[in-house]
Amino acid sequence: MKKSAVFSLRFFIVSHFFMKRFYLLITLVSFLVAGCRSSKVVLPESETPPSYSVTYIIHGDANYLYHDAGGNALQADEQVLEKAKKIARNATNGEVFIFHQKPERKVLWLFPKKDRQFLYYRKGELVHEQKYSPHSRKQPFVTEAKLYQQFYAANIDTASHENVILYFGHEVPHNQQSPYHYSRPNAVFNTQNFARGMQSFLQSQENKFDLTVLSTCNNGTPAMVHALSPYTHYILA
Secondary structure: OOHHHHHHHHHHHHHHHHHHHHHHHHHHHHHHHHHHOOOOOOOOOOOOOOOEEEEEEEEOOOOOEEEOOOOOEEEHHHHHHHHHHHHHHHOOOEEEEEEEEOOOOEEOOOEEOOOEEEEEEEOOEEEEEEEEOOOOOOOOOHHHHHHHHHHOOOOOOOOOOEEEEEEEOOOOOOOOOOOOOOOOOOOOOOHHHHHHHHHOOOOOOOOOEOEEEEEOOOOOOHHHHHHHOOOEOOEEO
């Protein structure tokens, strides 16, 4: 066999090998993207819309280990998660969104395992549960806000509907010179983009949260109040 023919055959085999894997990768990505698409939830006309919404954002991408008075080792974020689930099961007239931002691992250092958890309760019943991945390092709550907007009932009367959001995590830095936490040293996370992230949950710019709760360190400051005041009526920090 001539050298040119051998080279052509080898080139064909190598090309075919990589093209198969390329198409497999494209198919996998398309499947993952398609799995994220869904229409907004519309309640049946026979069902009374929830009279209030409660949203929990629980940052779990760090070490929240502590010990109680009896010396028992506990994870603070896991404890908040269990309390949020209990409240959600008892919220028979409302809806509860729970986002547990657990640390994300990767398969083969490339593909995210979607370790973060989203739960949606309506009138005490768990309606939806899924794993998800963060989609932005520069703007917080991008994926969380999209899921919220997707499952927030479309036929709710926002004028009479009470809306509360609670954030549990480490101190939110005032500026970017101070990193958020050693668990996310490269994340762009500060007072201003935290406030914009909170705004992304709202249905329109005219809406505000009735109450925003910050269970963090050192964030009951004039700067944080000023940043959140366009998006909430009251702040507890």
